[in-house]
Amino acid sequence: VLNEIPMSPNTSSILVQFKLSVLAIIFIYAFFKFTWSIRQFGFVSVLLGASVEYHQGNKPEEERRRFAMHAAKVLDQSGHEYNKGLRTYYFALAYLSWFLHPVILIASSAVVVAVLYRREYRSRVLRELLATKGYVPGKK
Numbered sequence: 001v002l003n004e005i006p007m008s009p010n011t012s013s014i015l016v017q018f019k020l021s022v023l024a025i026i027f028i029y030a031f032f033k034f035t036w037s038i039r040q041f042g043f044v045s046v047l048l049g050a051s052v053e054y055h056q057g058n059k060p061e062e063e064r065r066r067f068a069m070h071a072a073k074v075l076d077q078s079g080h081e082y083n084k085g086l087r088t089y090y091f092a093l094a095y096l097s098w099f100l101h102p103v104i105l106i107a108s109s110a111v112v113v114a115v116l117y118r119r120e121y122r123s124r125v126l127r128e129l130l131a132t133k134g135y136v137p138g139k140k
Helices: 013-056 061-099 102-121 124-131
Strands: none
Touching (some): 061 102
């Protein structure tokens, strides 16, 4: 089927199998990132439940702060793992273009990088998140 697509280079069945194998590895990696993220978010929910004891109990202030800091780190790490899974999917979509032509792979990878850059460093959501800390990009 790939050999019938106009402007696509002739591809051997071994190369197609290799490309499909790499694609499967990429999706397996994404699966493990997502499942690890889900598990960590489960840990966060347990920590949130335990936080009631720290808030209402007679725990010293330092111990409550330490608990909150560690719970926040677990939440942060689970968010990072989730983002890695999402990024893997974005690049897997770009990788699919290799079946058409290597130049299209390069172009689609560049588009994915641009989209991720815009979403992670130039989005309205980021500005709102930063504004919650009193920082607004572009304003002094």
